[in-house]
Amino acid sequence: MNAPEPRFARVAALIADASRARMLALLLGGEARSAGELARAVSITPQTASTHLAQLLDAGLVTLRAQGRHRYFTLADADVARMLEALASVAERDEVQTRWDTARFKPLKYARSCYCHLAGDLGVQQHDALIAQRVLVSDDAGALVLGEAASDWLHAARFSGEAVLSVRHAAKKKRFAYGCMDWSARRDHLAGAFASTLLTHYLDRGWLRKTSTHRALAPTPSGVGEFSRLFAAAFRQ
Amino acid sequence: MNAPEPRFARVAALIADASRARMLALLLGGEARSAGELARAVSITPQTASTHLAQLLDAGLVTLRAQGRHRYFTLADADVARMLEALASVAERDEVQTRWDTARFKPLKYARSCYCHLAGDLGVQQHDALIAQRVLVSDDAGALVLGEAASDWLHAARFSGEAVLSVRHAAKKKRFAYGCMDWSARRDHLAGAFASTLLTHYLDRGWLRKTSTHRALAPTPSGVGEFSRLFAAAFRQ
DNA sequence: CCAATGATTCGGTCTGGGTCGAAGTGCCTG
DNA sequence: CAGGCACTTCGACCCAGACCGAATCATTGG
Numbered sequence: 001m002n003a004p005e006p007r008f009a010r011v012a013a014l015i016a017d018a019s020r021a022r023m024l025a026l027l028l029g030g031e032a033r034s035a036g037e038l039a040r041a042v043s044i045t046p047q048t049a050s051t052h053l054a055q056l057l058d059a060g061l062v063t064l065r066a067q068g069r070h071r072y073f074t075l076a077d078a079d080v081a082r083m084l085e086a087l088a089s090v091a092e093r094d095e096v097q098t099r100w101d102t103a104r105f106k107p108l109k110y111a112r113s114c115y116c117h118l119a120g121d122l123g124v125q126q127h128d129a130l131i132a133q134r135v136l137v138s139d140d141a142g143a144l145v146l147g148e149a150a151s152d153w154l155h156a157a158r159f160s161g162e163a164v165l166s167v168r169h170a171a172k173k174k175r176f177a178y179g180c181m182d183w184s185a186r187r188d189h190l191a192g193a194f195a196s197t198l199l200t201h202y203l204d205r206g207w208l209r210k211t212s213t214h215r216a217l218a219p220t221p222s223g224v225g226e227f228s229r230l231f232a233a234a235f236r237q
Numbered sequence: 238m239n240a241p242e243p244r245f246a247r248v249a250a251l252i253a254d255a256s257r258a259r260m261l262a263l264l265l266g267g268e269a270r271s272a273g274e275l276a277r278a279v280s281i282t283p284q285t286a287s288t289h290l291a292q293l294l295d296a297g298l299v300t301l302r303a304q305g306r307h308r309y310f311t312l313a314d315a316d317v318a319r320m321l322e323a324l325a326s327v328a329e330r331d332e333v334q335t336r337w338d339t340a341r342f343k344p345l346k347y348a349r350s351c352y353c354h355l356a357g358d359l360g361v362q363q364h365d366a367l368i369a370q371r372v373l374v375s376d377d378a379g380a381l382v383l384g385e386a387a388s389d390w391l392h393a394a395r396f397s398g399e400a401v402l403s404v405r406h407a408a409k410k411k412r413f414a415y416g417c418m419d420w421s422a423r424r425d426h427l428a429g430a431f432a433s434t435l436l437t438h439y440l441d442r443g444w445l446r447k448t449s450t451h452r453a454l455a456p457t458p459s460g461v462g463e464f465s466r467l468f469a470a471a472f473r474q
Numbered sequence: 475c476c477a478a479t480g481a482t483t484c485g486g487t488c489t490g491g492g493t494c495g496a497a498g499t500g501c502c503t504g
Numbered sequence: 505c506a507g508g509c510a511c512t513t514c515g516a517c518c519c520a521g522a523c524c525g526a527a528t529c530a531t532t533g534g
Binding site: 273283307 | 512
């Protein structure tokens with residue numbers, strides 16, 4: 001009769017603290033951050049941050065890479081990012097319409113990094129376009145795999161021949177591509193290894209650039225053109 | 238520079254408390270529960286439960302239906318269920334393999350209700366089978382819609398003619414069917430309005446029955462036969 | 475080998491929030 | 505109308521855990 005305490009309560013408790021939540025929100029940007037950097041960003045002393053990070057590490061929400069006397073933290077994996085986005089999607093619900101339309105949040109709504117893939121309206125467009133153009137198709141199990149139009153599209157997106165091969169190789173792995181609920185658009189954007197590769201590519205080609213402080217990503221003039229060409233099929237909406 | 242406190246921290250705080258988490262876990266079963274019932278289930282006094290439920294209600298995690306002097310609570314919507322499952326999927330990670338194989342948890346892993354659809358191994362089989370048989374197919378935007386084999390399958394599943402029509406009508410709505418990460422199987426099971434209809438149908442036909450205390454669902458002898466027939470395509474693995 | 479810097483550990487303080495007893499409100503039944 | 509039941513509100517208590525000061529460890533550079 002007596003329900004046992006669910007394990008998710010413990011994870012929720014880790015996210016519940018304002019300082020830890022702000023650290024996690026920063027890490028959602030995808031980049032590794034040192035302990036001190038995180039402490040300063042959320043205005044707490046290094047020793048407090050240290051205890052917080054130890055807890056996040058212990059629970060497996062973040063991973064650690066020590067480099068000299070710095071310790072760099074990143075989100076553990078895409079599952080953690082998905083969980084945070086799911087929380088945000090419930091937390092933001094009704095606020096979305098009003099808040100997102102302010103000038104301050106518009107860039108964030110248009111495009112941002114989520115862990116290490118593209119989110120926001122542009123991420124949703126990417127998701128819809130790649131499926132509509134059959135670059136990605138559902139296999140028998142409902143997972144997304146490369147479709148018949150994949151090679152053409154990758155070529156059009158200026159992937160090199162060897163890069164295409166490496167994508168094709170990665171496509172065999174689990175978690176290659178899947179939908180992830182976008183909390184501002186409230187529709188799926190594209191997540192997974194393929195989505196990471198694409199975002200890296202966009203940044204490398206200079207179609208997107210990171211903005212100073214936030215997770216927001218701004219398209220460059222050349223990027224605007226490329227995206228409207230590559231995602232043309234999704235622009236019908 | 239100073240990162241604002243993310244709104245999801247507030248939601249996480251609501252789930253972080255052991256008593257509230259246990260209530261939410263109970264409500265994940267999909268059935269409405271009265272305040273007193275929830276209080277007894279988690280071993281707290283009615284007045285404590287009342288403050289908890291008021292908070293959950295205020296945050297929109299649960300909804301309320303007052304009936305006489307009883308107040309019945311249910312999970313607010315499928316987004317909340319998805320969020321809880323995402324949390325659980327991170328929280329359970331490594332435990333899954335060991336814990337689920339104990340006799341105590343096996344029924345839960347095999348089939349359980351998630352909000353108001355079918356989860357667990359059977360839920361994953363359903364998801365995979367309906368897609369493999371093209372009862373459900375992805376549309377241009379990646380959402381699942383009824384496919385060319387839908388009518389035949391519904392007929393085979395003993396849906397009446399008018400029930401088939403009502404399903405076809407419901408198929409136009411948003412959130413008709415979509416994948417939802419299953420935290421025990423770690424693959425997608427089927428969620429959405431269609432999934433709810435199917436679970437209700439299985440219960441009505443006596444193919445599944447609710448077990449006493451948990452969210453676990455047990456297949457009846459006739460259910461075993463029906464499921465192996467209806468989900469045949471997924472039994473390859 | 476000695477600062478200087480990044481990070482952790484320890485000990486003590488303090489507050490937010492969960493808890494229950496007691497009392498109050500509303501609804502249903504006899 | 506009276507009594508009972510489901511639930512809520514109020515007040516007081518108490519404790520887990522966030523926080524910081526001080527000290528310690530580790531790495532780098534001079």
